[in-house]
Amino acid sequence: MTPEVQRLERLAERLRSVDPVMPSPGAKIRGWNLVLAAVEQSASGRSRSHPVRRLVLAAVAAAVLLVGGAVAASADSLPDSALYPLKAVVENVRGALAFSPSDKFAYHLDLAQTRLTEAEAMIARHRVDLAAQALSGLNDQLNQAALVVQAERLSDPALAASLENRLVQAIAIHDQQLAGLQGQVTNPAAIAAITQARDRAAQALQTAAKPTSSDGGKPSTTSSDKGPGNGASATPHLTPKH
């Protein structure tokens, strides 16, 4: 082997040892949301078979383009986007249309996941203030879901148990994501916000486990209630498995 080849071999080995630069978790989640939306759109486009039907749909689409375009664009918007307030309006409309306890519960869990995705994206962009707001929103939604569970305890215990089980699973998944995020940030404010979010998520479980007040009124627990539950429901161990 000539000296030149030996040198280049050493350089090649050094290149192999360069650590890969990985995307932030927020970027990966944001990317998947965008890819998923595009895949869904692509699939629905392929399913349209009849040309006349396509034409009608195109005309309808064109008619609602101005309004609908902005609304649709807001669906994936993040807290630092100009379209974000519109997203909140759309979410509120969705909430108003959720009538059954199951629908309300699913609505709150869906929004909780949305808030978590937003928080991850904001941390990736070093917007700790907006990340903290999103995490607060995450906890609010989990607490709202917990209140739905609590309210169903007397009227439909079976449904309450089912919803509580889903809440436990959702919070455990969120906690894993938050733990992963926490391990990657160095900003003290971000770490504090994530720690608080994890604690409040655990409190939401306690809220769900509490019985409804005896007068049949609204559940008394708020998101800031730090009182323990009655022990009727097992609080999951939220420590990440990895």
Added chain:
Amino acid sequence: MQPLGKAASDDDRPLIERVRRGDQDAARILYERYFDRIYNYVYARLGRAEDAEDLAIDTMTRSLTRLDLFRDQGVAFSSWVYRIAHNATIDHYRRQGKAILVPLESATIPVSADPSELAVDQLSNDDLREALRALTDEQQQVLILRFFQDLTAAQAARIMGKSVGAVQALQHRALGSLERVLHGRTNN
């Protein structure tokens, strides 16, 4: 070096068929399989996390929504994805108004320097990444695919549309160029 995840394989074919039928789970598997690699590839080319994120997302979106354009005849899905990423990178450079195909002889590289003095082990990762971006488009591509992405010469050849021999020759020239760039930087 951390692993970049599962490399491209024949396993992609059934997943591609499922995605064509609208299966989102299959799309998710392919996304997970390639996103980190494509991000890493684009980042090595551009050096900016924000741009790398956008282009990696763009690449995966195009890859998974334009499967009607992909024909599994001699070209693996992985090669197709890398080509989309490469084209997206070229387009990005064009939009930014940057020249990309800089001939080596016109670059400011001190070819008279003695490359044998280069202390390879003392170079930082950032030094290497930055120096790599001073190479020509093809030289960057071959080094990234072979050493950052840990692909074989045959895999790199399929992605670049070249013969294995051509890739090996290009790789040799690229390493020599990189050595000269690094030597020039350490002397400056």
